[in-house]
Amino acid sequence: xxxxVSRLSRLVGAVTAATTVAFVAACGADDGGSDGDGTVxxxxxxxxxxxxxxxxxxxxxxxxxxxxxxxxxxxxxAPYASTKQQLLTGAASKTLPDVVGLDGAWVNDxxxxxxxxxxxxxxxEADYDDSELASQIQIDGSTYMIPVVNFVYPLFVNxxxxxxxxxxxxxxxxxxxxxxxxxxxxxxxxxxxWALPLDTAVPNGIQNDxxxxxxxxGGSMLTADGKPNLTSPEVKDTVEYVKxxxxxxxxxxxxxxxxxxxxxxxxxxxxxxxxxxxxAHINLIRENQPDMEFEVAALPAADGYTGERGIPYASWGIGxxxxxxxxxxxxxxxxxxxxxxxxxxxxxIANGFPGNKNAEPDFGxxxxxxxxxxxxxxxxxxANEFVGLPKSEDLMRSxxxxxxxxxxGGTSVDDALAxxxxxxxxxxx
Numbered sequence: 001x002x003x004x005v006s007r008l009s010r011l012v013g014a015v016t017a018a019t020t021v022a023f024v025a026a027c028g029a030d031d032g033g034s035d036g037d038g039t040v041x042x043x044x045x046x047x048x049x050x051x052x053x054x055x056x057x058x059x060x061x062x063x064x065x066x067x068x069x070x071x072x073x074x075x076x077x078a079p080y081a082s083t084k085q086q087l088l089t090g091a092a093s094k095t096l097p098d099v100v101g102l103d104g105a106w107v108n109d110x111x112x113x114x115x116x117x118x119x120x121x122x123x124x125e126a127d128y129d130d131s132e133l134a135s136q137i138q139i140d141g142s143t144y145m146i147p148v149v150n151f152v153y154p155l156f157v158n159x160x161x162x163x164x165x166x167x168x169x170x171x172x173x174x175x176x177x178x179x180x181x182x183x184x185x186x187x188x189x190x191x192x193x194w195a196l197p198l199d200t201a202v203p204n205g206i207q208n209d210x211x212x213x214x215x216x217x218g219g220s221m222l223t224a225d226g227k228p229n230l231t232s233p234e235v236k237d238t239v240e241y242v243k244x245x246x247x248x249x250x251x252x253x254x255x256x257x258x259x260x261x262x263x264x265x266x267x268x269x270x271x272x273x274x275x276x277x278x279x280a281h282i283n284l285i286r287e288n289q290p291d292m293e294f295e296v297a298a299l300p301a302a303d304g305y306t307g308e309r310g311i312p313y314a315s316w317g318i319g320x321x322x323x324x325x326x327x328x329x330x331x332x333x334x335x336x337x338x339x340x341x342x343x344x345x346x347x348x349i350a351n352g353f354p355g356n357k358n359a360e361p362d363f364g365x366x367x368x369x370x371x372x373x374x375x376x377x378x379x380x381x382x383a384n385e386f387v388g389l390p391k392s393e394d395l396m397r398s399x400x401x402x403x404x405x406x407x408x409g410g411t412s413v414d415d416a417l418a419x420x421x422x423x424x425x426x427x428x429x
Contacts, residue, residue, distance in 0.1 A: 040329045041072040045087060046101025048149075048316055048350070049077030056349045064336045071329050091115035096321035098330045102145045104317055104387030107137050111144045112390070117322040119143040122331040133338065134357040137317065137388045147315035148337055149352035150382055153208050153276050154311060154373050155300065156285075159293040161191060161273040170297045174213070174241055177274070177300040181250035184273035193250035195272045196242070197258040198404055203396035204260065207386050208312050209276050210403065214238040215310030215383035216299035222385055228424035230399075230417045237302065239406065239413050246407045256404050268292075278314070279373050280351060286367065296369050298376045310383025311376065316350070353377055391427050398423040 049057040061073050076097055078086070083101065090096040091110045100116065110116045120142045123130055130136065137145035157170050165183035169176075181193025197205035211221060219234035229235065245251055252272050254262070264281050266272045268288045276299065285292065298309050318337065320330045336342055344359035351366065353374060363371045386392040402416035411419075 039070050039072055040326045041074055042099055042324075042326060042330055042333060043074045043076055043097035044099040044101075044333070045076040045078075045083060045090075045097040046316070046318075047078060047080040047083040048101055049075055050079050052349055060337075060342060060346060063342070064333060067336070068332065071333065073333065094323050096323065098321055098324040098326055099333060100319050100321060102317035102319045104137055104145065104147075104315055104384065105392040107145045107317070107319070107388050108139060108390040108392075110319070111139045114322055116144050116319040117324070117327060119146065119320065119331070119334075122320065122327055126328070126331055126335070128331070128335060132340065132356050132358050134355050135382065139388060145317040145319045145388075146334065146338060147317050147355045148343070149316045149347045149350045149355060150313045150377075151278055151280060151315070151350075151352045152311050152313045152373060152377050152382065153212060153278055154296040154298065154376055156267060156275050156277050156281075157295055157297060158267065158270065158273045159295060161187070161270065165273070170295065171274075171300050172298070173300050173303045173305075175303045178241075178245060178248060178250070181245060181274065182248055185248075185250045191271055191273065192252040193273050194245060195252040195258065195263040195266050195275050196245075196255040197260050197263050198255050198400050198407075199257050199259045200397050200400050200404075202259050203393060203400045205258075206396040206399045206403070207384065208260075209263075210238070210242060210399075211385070212276055212299055212310075212312040212383075213241060215312060215385070217302040217305045218307045218310065220385065226428070228421050228428055230421040230424060231414075236413060236417060239403065239417065241302075242403070243406055243413060255407070267294075276312070279370060282367050282369050283351070296373050296376070298380065309380040311380050313353075313382040313384055315355070315387070316352070389428060395424055395427060 057075070061075060065071060065073060084103070087096065087100055087106065091113050094115060096115055102110070107116070123143070133146060134150070135147050136143040137147070161184050162170070162180060165180065165187050167180045167183055171177040171180045184191060184193040196209050199205070214221060214234060217234070219238065221229060221235055223229045252266055263275050264277060264284070267275045267277070268285050270292070279296070285294065299311060301309055318334055320327055320334065324330055337346065338356055340356050340359045343354045343356040344361060347354040347359065348361040351370060354361065361374065363374070386396065389395060399420045402411070402420045405411040406413055406416045
C-alpha cells in the first residue's frame, strides 16, 4: 500500500484529463460488452499498466486475446489515485468494469456493497484448481480478491553507516536492532538509526513500520475469529519495543508528521541507517545514490523467536464485478493472469513476487537485491492483516493517533491499546 502511494507521487504528473475522461466514459457504458459476432469485450480497470514499462502489459494482454479470439480486453489504465476514486464511485453505483484491479484495503467494503462477485463460486463453476494460488482474500469464507503480484517490505540497511558505527552484522533480532540503531545514532551529525513515518493523513506506517515487527515474530493483531486483539501480550510487546526505540532517541526527528517518501529520502541521503521499505525503491535509491552500499534483510524478530517470519506486503489484487454480464469470460482472463507462465512474466516486469506459488520471476536483468528479497520471501510468509478488514485505513489512523500519544508521553501503552481496541471493535463486528 505504501508502495503504491509512493509510486503514485512519481506518477501524478503524468495523469492526463483524457485518461480520466476515457475511464469514466468506459465505466459508464452498459452495452453488455458483446458484439454481433459473439465476441465479448471485457473492461479491465487497473493502475498496473501505468506503472509497468511501456508496452509490456499490452504484450501480455495480446497473448491472451490471441489464445481467446472471442474475448477482447479493453484496458482502462490510470494511476493509482485516479483508479481508486473511479472504482469507489463505480462500486457505490454498481457500475464497475467487468474486471478490476483491487487494493486489499477496498475488498471488504466492495464485497459488503455487493459490487464485486464471489470468486469461490466462479472457481467451482470453472472447475478451477486453486492449489497454485499463494493466497486468496476472503470475506465470510468466500474469495473476493486474488493477489496477482506481491510487493514485500524487507529491512533496508546502509552498510556504510553500519560499519562506521562498528556493527559487523546486519541485525536479526530486536535486541541487535536496538544496539545497531543506538550505535549508528551515536556516530554523530544528524544521522539516526531508524525512521518511523506516523503521519495520520497517510497512516500506512502502522502497517509497514509498526505491525511488521509483530508479524516478523509470528504474532497477530487479531483473534482466531478475526476480532481485534490489540491488548494481547504480543501486540503490547511490539508497541513497547517501538517506544523503547523512541526512548533511546534512535528514531529520526519528525516521526509524527513523516510520510513514507520522507523516510526513503532520509535513507537515500544517508540520514538513517535502517528502514523497512518496499523493494520498489531499490532502483530509485540506486538512481539517486549509485555509490551507496546497502542491502536488504529479513525483519528482526523478537529475541529468542525461532519460527517463520512474516514479511509485510502489498498486492496488485484482482476481482470481478458482480454486475458483469460475462463473469465466466472474466474468470477465464483472471485464470490466465494467474497461470504459472503469465504470472512469472508479470511479476518480473513489475519487480514484484508472483501470486502463483509455483511461478518464479526472472532475475536475469534485475538488481541482485531482488533475488535476495525473494529468498527472504520464500523462507517466511507474506503477512498483512489489514487486507480484507473494513475501513482499514481508518483502523491504521486510530492506532497511529494512540501511538503518537504514547511516544509523546500523553498516555501509557496499556491505555493506548485499550483505546485502540475499543475503536477497532466498533468497526470490526
